[in-house]
Amino acid sequence: MSKSFKALGLAVGALALTHLPAAAQTKITNQGVSADEIVIGTHQDLSGPIKFWGVPVSNGMKMAVEEINAAGGIHGRKIKLVLEDSGYDPKRAVLASQKMVERDKVFAMVGPMGSPTVLASQDVLFDAGVMQLFPLTAAEFTYKFDPAKPQERLKFSNILPYVESTRAGLKYMMELKKFKNPCIMYQDDEYGKNVLDGFNQQLEAMKVKPASITSYKRGASDFSAQVAKMKSDNCDMVLLGAVIREPIGVMTEAKKLGWEVTFLGATPVNVLEVPALGKEAVEGLYSISGFEIPYEDTAKGKVKEWLANYKKMFGSAANTQAIIGYNAVQTFAFYVNKAGKELTGQKLLDALESGAEFRDIFNSPPTKFSKTNHLANTITQVQQIKNGRWVLVKDGLMF
Structure with a gap:
């Protein structure tokens, strides 16, 4: 091949490259970094x-x-x-x-x-x-x-993430306790709807119909109507898409009615404040969790x-x-x-x-993390309140 022909080929190739769509670059700042x-x-x-x-x-x-x-x-x-x-x-x-x-x-x-x-x-x-x-x-x-x-x-x-962790925890509890009438009570916002999605997706995968789906407004403090409804719907397990005050309120109400049912909290329920504030009312509560809570004495x-x-x-x-x-x-x-x-x-x-x-x-x-996955992990645990503190029931859960 002659030199001039080769040069022409390279030039045409270079021209073709300039017409390719540029791979979109991520713009990243370097501000805020100095020598020290x-x-x-x-x-x-x-x-x-x-x-x-x-x-x-x-x-x-x-x-x-x-x-x-x-x-x-x-x-x-x-x-x-x-x-x-x-x-x-x-x-x-x-x-x-x-x-x-x-x-x-x-x-x-x-x-x-x-x-x-x-x-x-x-x-x-x-x-x-x-x-x-x-x-x-x-x-x-x-x-x-x-x-x-x-x-x-x-x-x-x-x-x-709420959807994946809810699915993993719910699947474990359903298989462990053979529940027939699972129910959910969730906070009516972005967080609660994520928990509801996990609940619905997992029950669908297990071919189980929910016995009751009920919600509450963020900031609510009276759950008597929700508890009465779930009791009359014969729920044998209640998933709580809630935070801190609500599990305490709901379980206090259930005890008043003498209603024996298993409660399972989504991950935000798994904090020290729940047993500290709820005391006897929340004994036996299960919760989905990411890691074990350490206690000073152990x-x-x-x-x-x-x-x-x-x-x-x-x-x-x-x-x-x-x-x-x-x-x-x-x-x-x-x-x-x-x-x-x-x-x-x-x-x-x-x-x-x-x-x-x-x-x-x-x-x-x-x-x-990787180039295609920016979520660290989906490995889940289930814990339970026993004698006023969270105790690990099962770790290494994935759905």
Whole structure:
């Protein structure tokens, strides 16, 4: 082949390449990273209806930042945490996110709180090329991404999703106890509907018809009508798509009526406050869960030390929420460390999608992501309240 013909072929090939649609690139920011600092942001409910989540989560995050910085930071960079109060209000979450992106120049948003607040504010981040990592909501929008929308690659979740965890826990309980008339009572919002979806999908797969489906408005405190209906529908198991006050209220009402039935909570029920506030009323309650809750008198090694340090720092006992906040920052630090000394947004994205496994000190299932899967895991447990504390019944459940 003559040189000129070869050159012509190369030129035509190059021309053809310029007419191919460009692979859409994910725009990622490098702001907030300096020689000695990494700025991260979070918005929590510190004053609103779920501050019993927001405050301990923030404490856990602060504790992790302090530990990491005291040990010299990550590749010589200290973490600076910017914390804003959303009051669990989507509008405030949007304003807080704008402030953190534009004024504080955050590198990443880590562990932001709540389904409605995270959903309302996430586009502020993606438009600016800021990653949203490990938000405190198990809704699907936190990890499902459309490959055709490159900015959606900036979201990663390490919280057990409601639909999958509900299915795994319900399947285990149905097979264990051979229930014939399963029922559900769920909170009438995004969270509750996810639990309802899991309930319906699992019963359909098992070819079982629900005996009763009932809901309540968020913030309700009287459940007498729902309990009376479920009792008359002959429910032998009730799945609770609820949070803290509702399981206590419902089980108190059931005991008043002398109604013996098995209750199973979705994952938000699995917190220390339920047995602490519910006392005898909630004895025997089962709950779906992501990891075992450690207790000071039975914890060992690093976990025992961690519980003591938390109490020293904040003057109160650590809970599930504090662990989740602590782990959000530790998970971030693990992948930043993997990204190397020359930290950029792209290098952090590559580290997150590398398949490297983060393991926490609490024996939770490992956190692991890939280029196509931005959800850490779906491994589920079932626990039960016995003598005022949560006890593991079965772990390693998957549906």
